[in-house]
Amino acid sequence: MVPEGLVTLEPNRHGGWAMASKARPRPETTPPAKLTPHALYGLRDVEAALGRGRRPFQGDPEVSEGSGLDIRHAALEALLEAGEAGRWRTLAHPTAAAVTDVQRLAARAPHMSPVIDLVVRRLRAAQTIGVPTGLPPLLLLGPPGIGKTWLLARLAAALAVPFRAFAMNLATLGDSLTGSHPLWRAGAPGLVAKALLTEAVANPLILVDEIDKPPPHHVGGDLYRPFYGLLEPEGSRSFVDDHLGIPIDASRVMWIAAANDIEGIPAPIVDRLTVVEVGAMAHDDRVAVVRSVYADLNKVYLDFFDPQPGRDLLERLAALPPRRAKLVLDDAMSRAAAEGRRSVEASDALAHAPAPSPTPKTRRMH
Known part of the structure; x- marks a missing residue:
């Protein structure tokens, strides 16, 4: 049985984590009319990651900078302390008002009609079937400066789901998306884990901007590596953040990538995306x-x-x-x-x- 109150986590300024108050809808969005429960992780996985016999966390996470391992330990302890209520989130469902709000975006950005039409079609299908809001992984292909980020931020607001953006061209390490190893002193969970653990809704919209422009010099391996799993339903159900080290169900994340040139993206990644071409503005x-x-x-x-x-x-x-x-x-x-x-x-x-x-x-x- 799903607990009545949801508990989310919030990072503090020192890198530690703590339980937040019971999750409430964000004030800038309209709460969806219907919500579906969604379990993010298993408590046994958290216990296994903590390990039996490991020394207790030394110091106060509110005041101690600690090592990456200490920060990871504090985060896992917070997950365990949150208990059953902590591992549950909700999945937003589309409403008639949300569909109308998305349709209105076409009047404000007519050149974006191809992607708006696709989204509206998916929302109506979800309404008819009675399933949560969802989109296939998308690739918006078009010239720069046409308002892709503007559109997606407003799309997320209309759907009452969280919005996050990851700039591929500015990434120096893959850890900003999937977390950094806890052996690093400044190690921390990545964007995906933070988006799911700190929000009450488990189907956020995440923009991967400039996916065709990874930085030429970076460390930490292939920046495209995480997407091979995250863009696949099976792989994303057991996504493992490199910092936390526990399986997290990220299968409901709505991924939208943006690019100017499809030739700069590995073919296996393109195969996982529905390509929508957006032309230059008249x-x-x-x-x-x-x-x-x-x-x-x-x-x-x-x-x-x-x-x-x-x-x-x-x-x-x-x-x-x-x-x-x-x-x-x-x-x-x-x-x-x-x-x-x-x-x-x-x-x-x-x-x-x-x-x-x-x-x-x-x-x-x-």
Whole structure:
């Protein structure tokens, strides 16, 4: 029987772990209408990992930096102390409101329609069958700067599931995803284990950004190695974090990778992914994105500005790359507000707006 209250773990600033309060839905998301219980790990596996006869943890994890082995021991002790309630999580189910929210994203990012349509189809299928929210491992293939991270963060919010991002191009060690060995003094669990152990929901959405661009010089082995198991249902059911050393059921994680060039990804990894091609943004797509960025920034500024931007401002910003457009618009809003104006004019965006750059050349995509 599943305990009524869920217990999650939380890391402290010294690297130790402790039980958190009973898990509650995150305030920035709407709780799903239905939840399914999901066991993350087995207590016997935790006991085995601790080992019989091993010396007790020396020192207070709240104040002691300790060694990697001490940090691992404290984490496992916390799992054991949490007991039966600690090993359970929930799986979110899609709701009619969630499907509607995801569909609305298409109006804010029309160029992302191929992936949004796929997600909506999967959500409706899950609703019909009565199973938790789930997606096949996806690969979003397209040029840079088209808002992939923006979309996925909002997709996770609509589905009321946690969102994490792993930047492949910035990784120096595989440990940031799968944990570092406890013999390291700064050893710690990886992103996957942390996402599952510190959240109440066991079907988070994890973005692997720039999966086609692993750093040329890194230590710790093949950065693609963890994905051979994590992207397969059987392998992910018994995922072992290199730090904790216990099997964790990560089979419900929703993986979405992003890349500009499929040729930079090992073929066995591509075979595990459903490839969705997202093209460069047309002018109308850029206008829609600018409108969305304007709405987001206006919320940050407590809806101080006009509900809709003027056409001249839209055209001015639509000529810029999306990231640059957001920076210029933010500066333009501050200029308008400083002068006591609620209307942001195109002239406010002139000072720091560079000349529109030519469309970047992209490598071959399949």
